Amino acid sequence: xxxxxxxxxxxxxxxxxxxxxxxxxxxxxxxxxxxxxxxxxxxxxxxxxxxxxxxxxxxxxxxxxxxxxxxxxxxxxxxxxxxxxxxxxxxxxxxxxxxxxxxxxxxxxxxxxxxxxxxxxxxxxxxxxxxxxxxxxxxxxxxxxxxxxxxxxxxxxxxxxxxxxxxxxxxxxxxxxxxxxxxxxxxxxxxxxxxxxxxxxxxxxxxxxxxxxxxxxxxxxxxxxxxxxxxxxxxxxxxxxxxxxxxxxxxxxxxxxxxxxxxxxxxxxxxxxxxxxxxxxxxxxxxxxxxxx
Amino acid sequence: xxxxxxxxxxxxxxxxxxxxxxxxxxxxxxxxxxxxxxxxxxxxxxxxxxxxxxxxxxxxxxxxxxxxxxxxxxxxxxxxxxxxxxxxxxxxxxxxxxxxxxxxxxxxxxxxxxxxxxxxxxxxxxxxxxxxxxxxxxxxxxxxxxxxxxxxxxxxxxxxxxxxxxxxxxxxxxxxxxxxxxxxxxxxxxxxxxxxxxxxxxxxxxxxxxxxxxxxxxxxxxxxxxxxxxxxxxxxxxxxxxxxxxxxxxxxxxxxxxxxxxxxxxxxxxxxxxxxxxxxxxxxxxxxxxxxxxxxxxxxxxxxxxxxxxxxxxxxxxxxxxxxxxxxxxxxxxxxxxxxxxxxxxxxxxxxxxxxxxxxxxxxxxxxxxxxxxxxxxxxxxxxxx
Numbered sequence: 001x002x003x004x005x006x007x008x009x010x011x012x013x014x015x016x017x018x019x020x021x022x023x024x025x026x027x028x029x030x031x032x033x034x035x036x037x038x039x040x041x042x043x044x045x046x047x048x049x050x051x052x053x054x055x056x057x058x059x060x061x062x063x064x065x066x067x068x069x070x071x072x073x074x075x076x077x078x079x080x081x082x083x084x085x086x087x088x089x090x091x092x093x094x095x096x097x098x099x100x101x102x103x104x105x106x107x108x109x110x111x112x113x114x115x116x117x118x119x120x121x122x123x124x125x126x127x128x129x130x131x132x133x134x135x136x137x138x139x140x141x142x143x144x145x146x147x148x149x150x151x152x153x154x155x156x157x158x159x160x161x162x163x164x165x166x167x168x169x170x171x172x173x174x175x176x177x178x179x180x181x182x183x184x185x186x187x188x189x190x191x192x193x194x195x196x197x198x199x200x201x202x203x204x205x206x207x208x209x210x211x212x213x214x215x216x217x218x219x220x221x222x223x224x225x226x227x228x229x230x231x232x233x234x235x236x237x238x239x240x241x242x243x244x245x246x247x248x249x250x251x252x253x254x255x256x257x258x259x260x261x262x263x264x265x266x267x268x269x270x271x272x273x274x275x276x277x278x279x280x281x282x283x284x285x286x287x288x289x290x291x292x293x
Numbered sequence: 294x295x296x297x298x299x300x301x302x303x304x305x306x307x308x309x310x311x312x313x314x315x316x317x318x319x320x321x322x323x324x325x326x327x328x329x330x331x332x333x334x335x336x337x338x339x340x341x342x343x344x345x346x347x348x349x350x351x352x353x354x355x356x357x358x359x360x361x362x363x364x365x366x367x368x369x370x371x372x373x374x375x376x377x378x379x380x381x382x383x384x385x386x387x388x389x390x391x392x393x394x395x396x397x398x399x400x401x402x403x404x405x406x407x408x409x410x411x412x413x414x415x416x417x418x419x420x421x422x423x424x425x426x427x428x429x430x431x432x433x434x435x436x437x438x439x440x441x442x443x444x445x446x447x448x449x450x451x452x453x454x455x456x457x458x459x460x461x462x463x464x465x466x467x468x469x470x471x472x473x474x475x476x477x478x479x480x481x482x483x484x485x486x487x488x489x490x491x492x493x494x495x496x497x498x499x500x501x502x503x504x505x506x507x508x509x510x511x512x513x514x515x516x517x518x519x520x521x522x523x524x525x526x527x528x529x530x531x532x533x534x535x536x537x538x539x540x541x542x543x544x545x546x547x548x549x550x551x552x553x554x555x556x557x558x559x560x561x562x563x564x565x566x567x568x569x570x571x572x573x574x575x576x577x578x579x580x581x582x583x584x585x586x587x588x589x590x591x592x593x594x595x596x597x598x599x600x601x602x603x604x605x606x607x608x609x610x611x612x613x614x615x616x617x618x619x620x621x622x623x624x625x626x627x628x629x630x631x632x633x634x635x636x637x638x639x640x641x642x643x644x645x646x647x648x649x650x651x652x653x654x655x656x657x658x659x660x661x662x663x664x665x666x667x668x669x670x671x672x673x674x675x676x677x678x679x
Contacts, residue, residue: 185378188345193392193443194366203391207382 032271039264045254049261056265065241066266069249072156073225073273076245079160080167080224084216087171088209092201094172095179109173111166120233123162124149149235152242159243163230167223171216178212179205211288218281225274246270296320297342297447297479302351304337311337313503316351319496324473326482328490329500330526336451338500339483343372343449356446366395371440372449375456377432379424385435386411386420392443403442410441413472430461437469441476450482454489466493487527491515499523512668521659524576525619530607530628532576532653533617539571547654547662549575552614554590559652562664567656574618576653579607579630584637588646596641597626606631610645 135145148158237244254263304312340346344365518524541548594610609626616625654662
């Protein structure tokens with residue numbers, strides 16, 4: 001009893017944190033380490049695992065598909081960076097006291113409620129060169145619609161723009177919440193100080209949205225890097241692997257080609273890239289908390 | 294330059310008229326304190342002067358310009374907010390210079406204005422700090438500094454001291470008063486604190502539920518309230534009100550009766566309508582009631598509670614059949630304020646007394662029925678901190 005009493009100041013917190021730590025340890029840390037371990041083997045998932053050291057990584061260096069996937073991931077990242085500013089733009093637009101604005105706001109919320117798979121299917125039909133909405137536009141203008149999803153030059157951009165839609169509405173929601181929490185009296189003070197329009201936005205509103213802005217960017221970066229479902233639904237990485245990204249390549253190598261070792265090696269590289277961004281995220285987060293204290 | 298004129302302002306908010314035909318005028322440098330209970334519309338009035346709230350009717354003139362529809366930044370005003378409303382991401386100097394920067398003044402000029410304001414407020418050492426690093430009192434100085442830097446014609450203060458502790462509040466009160474004497478500008482200062490109103494104002498605008506009850510110097514409002522609301526609002530402890538009935542009336546006097554007392558003959562305000570049998574409210578300030586038998590009207594009382602404030606003593610006494618209405622403690626006790634040396638303790642049986650010339654009478658509508666007193670000679674005591 002006395003041991004309990006003496007130590008309960010740390011025992012209680014430890015007890016409450018334990019389930020989370022254990023779960024995180026097994027599901028995240030354990031499987032990451034195991035995945036890294038598998039990446040040093042040649043393995044089809046059934047037979048004996050065969051140690052080949054860095055063999056999978058060396059193969060990756062000579063794999064043109066790996067570079068295409070990496071390039072596509074960078075395209076995803078670049079285009080996704082439009083989501084936070086667009087989100088802010090729409091949030092400012094709909095953050096007004098006008099009749100019926102609630103309905104408009106809920107419409108912006110819709111793509112977020114829909115599953116990524118549904119969004120993918122909708123956009124596949126939208127891009128359909130024979131009967132899709134895009135084809136109808138082109139026909140009306142007297143032109144022939146390009147087959148975006150079967151053209152290696154356009155396919156990645158077409159998929160990214162489809163994925164951008166829910167990402168933008170996610171940022172809209174974030175910024176709308178941020179705009180609701182603005183300090184009213186600071187805005188009033190700025191009005192008295194003669195700050196109007198852009199100056200008001202730049203000097204008074206945006207600094208208050210710094211936290212939200214940071215979260216929007218961080219979530220968007222991670223969303224771009226782990227893109228998978230849209231590619232799976234819309235192109236399966238095709239045509240000829242031209243819309244593949246690392247996450248999907250990892251999946252198709254492991255599950256479809258039975259090359260678990262190589263898939264695990266790709267996963268490890270993707271993880272390394274993610275770690276850079278996540279470290280930046282955590283570093284900024286801790287610094288902000290420090291400033292806030 | 295410091296001309297401020299507000300005429301017939303009305304403001305509706307969600308179908309309710311929060312400002313009803315409000316107006317006052319100040320043609321020279323003045324310290325106007327707008328005071329009233331919470332929800333009386335005083336903050337709304339200030340925001341309409343600032344231009345942060347639009348008006349539904351009426352006109353606002355600042356300087357020689359009609360600014361009724363002008364943007365806040367174009368009105369030649371500066372405002373100090375209750376929450377200070379400093380920009381947290383800017384340094385103190387940037388906060389103070391922001392208005393001039395927005396107006397496109399050159400950097401050198403902004404720096405001089407900021408340094409000048411900072412030296413007046415003794416915050417030069419904090420210029421490179423951020424608001425978060427400052428205490429409440431320091432932040433308040435910065436907020437005032439931000440207003441000074443713009444050297445406006447009119448300063449607007451929205452309950453600037455209510456977030457400070459009592460000691461700091463008294464100190465800042467004095468400093469704002471000194472600042473006013475130093476600057477060539479009119480100040481409009483909103484507060485719910487009647488002590489701030491009495492001590493700082495050159496003129497008080499007393500508001501209640503959207504209308505101005507009375508405008509005048511602190512001593513005028515204190516000595517000659519136009520109605521029962523004003524009489525009850527100013528003064529701490531507040532005026533005692535007792536219900537009484539009129540037993541006789543002539544051109545010069547109103548005679549009222551209170552149970553157990555001689556007829557009280559009170560001077561009648563010229564032209565006020567009153568007739569025998571009317572129920573009126575008799576008002577007397579706590580400091581006009583004295584302990585002992587030296588006054589004209591006397592009655593026995595039992596001490597129920599004694600508050601020793603050091604400088605004075607406030608006692609709540611039970612006078613049997615004579616009950617105070619809306620009394621401070623809700624028990625119908627009369628409040629009296631006497632010298633600190635008077636030895637008094639709970640359950641003492643004492644005699645209290647007052648003179649008829651210290652009495653105010655208010656009719657059923659609350660209007661004052663007694664004539665104005667000479668504010669020069671009126672023995673008004675100091676108002677104590679609430």
